[in-house]
């Protein structure tokens with residue numbers, strides 16, 4: 001029996017689910033959000049908070065497979081695959097491999113640039129509406145020390161520049177002049193001026209509060225077990241009951257494919273686990289702008305009162321425990337940039353872990369399901385979910401209302417796989 005009915009039920013209380021609920025509500029729909037975890041605690045909370053139009057080259061790019069295979073042999077590398085005989089994981093890797101081509105990069109780069117720049121504009125508007133969540137267009141520096149990574153950064157910068165993104169190529173002196181806090185050896189950097197950062201914890205808290213004020217019911221601690229098409233809409237079953245809605249938006253992050261399977265849908269989304277550690281801002285020598293340390297694949301994000309360090313990508317891994325060897329480079333940077341803190345404060349058991357919902361072509365999966373238009377997907381954002389949350393929410397709301405969409409939805413169509 002149903003005990004609740006809304007126009008639209010959003011499953012997932014991360015950045016994608018909450019942004020979607022926000023834009024649907026603004027378009028006049030009655031919306032409820034169901035979330036297994038409390039809203040400001042999951043993958044959307046402890047991440048690096050970088051807003052990255054710079055990330056125009058998708059993860060599926062030429063050379064990634066060979067580099068990934070080399071890294072697989074190194075237990076301290078920033079990448080690994082949790083090997084298991086899971087047909088969904090194998091299918092995901094196969095599809096990913098097919099997208100690791102220059103042709104795919106040429107196709108995906110302008111799409112990702114357009115999508116993230118649209119989200120940047122929405123972040124400006126949203127902060128004016130719901131209050132300060134630390135959004136600042138600070139720019140972001142990709143810092144390198146070796147020739148290999150200089151070349152890799154140069155190639156990325158070429159692609160971004162051709163798409164009209166504002167970049168500056170800096171030598172060592174110019175890099176240090178812009179960010180005197182850099183501790184490590186560097187030979188240069190690329191500064192992406194369109195990028196910035198948010199405080200993700202504050203963002204989610206503000207968004208949830210604004211949604212409640214706008215009359216959106218957010219139910220936390222609700223573990224959805226299955227979805228079902230009914231004669232008049234969708235039914236969502238939980239351990240304790242059922243909810244009915246005209247439409248369901250599935251925004252359950254890395255868990256979306258499990259729920260999609262209950263309606264017979266094979267959704268290629270895999271977890272890509274990552275870690276972060278957050279420390280108080282030191283009184284002197286704190287970094288001012290976000291950085292990515294290319295060789296170590298470690299992110300450094302100054303947030304109000306704190307600095308967050310992040311990294312590692314473990315494909316197919318749903319285990320929240322932290323591997324001390326892979327966490328070590330993140331801890332070392334926290335030691336280098338942070339105030340003096342006891343070793344215990346930076347121990348692996350103090351680190352946070354979260355799961356990026358990775359799609360095999362590096363583009364999000366957004367839109368109604370063919371053959372069941374009442375089920376809408378909003379997932380697969382991988383490393384860019386915080387960046388792309390608002391534009392995803394706006395796109396879902398535009399499609400639901402039948403208004404002119406904020407971006408062309410075709411590249412994100414779930415039917416492409």
Ligand SMILES: Cc1cc2nc3c(=O)[nH]c(=O)nc-3n(C[C@H](O)[C@H](O)[C@H](O)COP(=O)(O)OP(=O)(O)OC[C@H]3O[C@@H](n4cnc5c(N)ncnc54)[C@H](O)[C@@H]3O)c2cc1C
Nearest residue numbers: 013014016036037044047048050224253274384385386387
């Ligand atoms: C270390 C790290 C650093 C990152 N840095 C950045 C960055 O700098 N910039 C950036 O843009 N992105 C970054 N990301 C990626 C970003 O965090 C994710 O892409 C984003 O959080 C995904 O948001 P989501 O809403 O899709 O999923 P989530 O935040 O994972 O939310 C999923 C929601 O679904 C709910 N749910 C799941 N299953 C069920 C169920 N059965 N029933 C009910 N509810 C359910 C969960 O409780 C949760 O509320 C980073 C990720 C990691 C791990």
